[in-house]
Amino acid sequence: MHAGPAKNFQTVKSVARRGGAPREIKGANDRKPREERWEELLSAAADIFYEKGYDATSLQDIADRVGILKGSIYYYIKSKADLRDHLLVDVHHSGIDMMRRCASVEGSALEKLESMIRGHVDYICRNLAKTAVYLQELKKLTPDERAAMLGPNTYRNVILDVLRLGRDEGLLLPELDLKLTAQVMLGSLNSIYQWYQPSVARPCAAIADHLVGVLLRGHATEQGLRALSRKAATSVAGDRKRATRA
Amino acid sequence: MHAGPAKNFQTVKSVARRGGAPREIKGANDRKPREERWEELLSAAADIFYEKGYDATSLQDIADRVGILKGSIYYYIKSKADLRDHLLVDVHHSGIDMMRRCASVEGSALEKLESMIRGHVDYICRNLAKTAVYLQELKKLTPDERAAMLGPNTYRNVILDVLRLGRDEGLLLPELDLKLTAQVMLGSLNSIYQWYQPSVARPCAAIADHLVGVLLRGHATEQGLRALSRKAATSVAGDRKRATRA
DNA sequence: CCTACCGATCGGTAGG
DNA sequence: CCTACCGATCGGTAGG
Numbered sequence: 001m002h003a004g005p006a007k008n009f010q011t012v013k014s015v016a017r018r019g020g021a022p023r024e025i026k027g028a029n030d031r032k033p034r035e036e037r038w039e040e041l042l043s044a045a046a047d048i049f050y051e052k053g054y055d056a057t058s059l060q061d062i063a064d065r066v067g068i069l070k071g072s073i074y075y076y077i078k079s080k081a082d083l084r085d086h087l088l089v090d091v092h093h094s095g096i097d098m099m100r101r102c103a104s105v106e107g108s109a110l111e112k113l114e115s116m117i118r119g120h121v122d123y124i125c126r127n128l129a130k131t132a133v134y135l136q137e138l139k140k141l142t143p144d145e146r147a148a149m150l151g152p153n154t155y156r157n158v159i160l161d162v163l164r165l166g167r168d169e170g171l172l173l174p175e176l177d178l179k180l181t182a183q184v185m186l187g188s189l190n191s192i193y194q195w196y197q198p199s200v201a202r203p204c205a206a207i208a209d210h211l212v213g214v215l216l217r218g219h220a221t222e223q224g225l226r227a228l229s230r231k232a233a234t235s236v237a238g239d240r241k242r243a244t245r246a
Numbered sequence: 247m248h249a250g251p252a253k254n255f256q257t258v259k260s261v262a263r264r265g266g267a268p269r270e271i272k273g274a275n276d277r278k279p280r281e282e283r284w285e286e287l288l289s290a291a292a293d294i295f296y297e298k299g300y301d302a303t304s305l306q307d308i309a310d311r312v313g314i315l316k317g318s319i320y321y322y323i324k325s326k327a328d329l330r331d332h333l334l335v336d337v338h339h340s341g342i343d344m345m346r347r348c349a350s351v352e353g354s355a356l357e358k359l360e361s362m363i364r365g366h367v368d369y370i371c372r373n374l375a376k377t378a379v380y381l382q383e384l385k386k387l388t389p390d391e392r393a394a395m396l397g398p399n400t401y402r403n404v405i406l407d408v409l410r411l412g413r414d415e416g417l418l419l420p421e422l423d424l425k426l427t428a429q430v431m432l433g434s435l436n437s438i439y440q441w442y443q444p445s446v447a448r449p450c451a452a453i454a455d456h457l458v459g460v461l462l463r464g465h466a467t468e469q470g471l472r473a474l475s476r477k478a479a480t481s482v483a484g485d486r487k488r489a490t491r492a
Numbered sequence: 493c494c495t496a497c498c499g500a501t502c503g504g505t506a507g508g
Numbered sequence: 509c510c511t512a513c514c515g516a517t518c519g520g521t522a523g524g
Contacts, residue, residue, distance in 0.1 A: 140299065
């Protein structure tokens with residue numbers, strides 16, 4: 001299943017300890033620092049949860065991948081759900097932070113939106129396993145559990161704030177239901193994890209470009225699109241101009 | 247493989263036949279006809295798979311909901327996976343059929359596209375549990391398993407065909423990568439199952455309207471949008487015109 | 493982190 | 509469809 005060193009080196013250890021000699025005799029098989037092992041556990045858990053799903057993953061699977069015994073995992077966690085919750089909280093906060101930074105770039109609401117789209121697509125592609133676990137397992141929690149675990153901040157609200165700004169600036173179509181818009185935008189971006197697979201042929205940036213184009217054209221006013229195309233050569237509106245010329 | 251349960255209804259039948267008397271002595275506790283029970287099983291399975299996920303659902307859960315013993319489920323299926331596969335195949339074929347019918351409406355590619363969007367949104371909202379199970383469990387299969395179970399036809403290809411038509415008609419932006427476009431469109435529509443919950447406040451049709459608007463504006467040429475707005479008073483392009491005027 | 497272990501539950505089956 | 513059952517595995521724990 002995985003090629004690693006032999007796993008039961010305990011006897012050697014106790015012998016070495018009793019002898020008074022430094023216990024790092026076996027080098028490669030030595031215990032790792034707590035923090036390091038913990039990171040290994042989190043990342044192995046994310047990978048296997050991604051491959052098989054949380055429920056179908058046993059602690060045995062995770063222990064095997066990391067190279068310890070199943071029971072030893074309880075040296076680090078209190079329950080299987082505990083391991084999952086650590087992942088959810090980590091992903092949530094790092095993702096929301098990223099989204100916030102993107103929302104705070106200088107420029108119009110459309111430029112903020114473009115930055116958020118690129119940031120989110122990039123984040124998902126770079127953290128496929130963790131994002132997938134996050135999105136899939138979050139749905140199984142009740143709203144109360146979710147709020148207790150992650151706090152009141154949501155991706156949807158970060159997007160919604162920028163949408164409201166854009167509407168006030170006259171850059172977004174006035175007939176849009178902004179809450180629905182935020183939900184659909186977020187869903188469209190999130191759905192990437194369902195089909196994306198790292199590939200040279202279609203890099204992550206190409207997907208981001210595509211989504212920026214479709215979503216901005218889909219929601220912005222003519223005025224908004226013109227303002228955007230006046231600015232950047234790399235922007236969507238720019239792409240559209242170029243394509244139209246060709 | 248998926249044409250309903252095997253047809254060996256043995257014991258009870260033969261007893262009834264042999265005795266000649268009607269076997270409906272116990273009234274409330276009576277066995278239901280095989281087909282009826284089978285439908286109950288499929289629908290209970292879909293609901294519970296949706297609530298807890300396939301892996302976290304035990305056959306005991308399903309048996310309890312239907313009111314039979316766990317072991318008795320094997321009168322209808324050969325394995326737990328068998329039950330899931332029946333659901334996947336059913337949803338796939340009924341969904342693809344619906345999509346095909348939408349794609350064959352008279353009119354331009356944009357009108358076909360609008361019909362497909364409405365049809366798919368409606369299908370998801372009306373079959374939330376089954377769709378969710380379909381989308382979630384399908385991802386866990388290898389491409390080979392998927393092809394063996396569902397055949398070569400995919401949602402993505404039905405959409406792709408219409409997109410190619412639209413590009414040839416000059417109704418879609420020429421710079422679009424159509425395969426990527428089909429994938430993203432499908433993902434955007436599918437993501438509805440992640441957050442939709444039946445509600446009077448925001449009916450399914452409002453979501454469909456929104457997506458038709460965003461997706462058509464996001465992908466169509468000016469010419470395509472104008473042609474569409476010339477036709478229907480309820481179309482998106484019409485909405486945009488009205489909004490711009492306001 | 494390992495040893496050694498437990499109760500509960502799981503999918504599944506033989507036979508009627 | 510029920511009775512009666514099984515081997516395997518699961519999450520988890522006491523104690524070092």
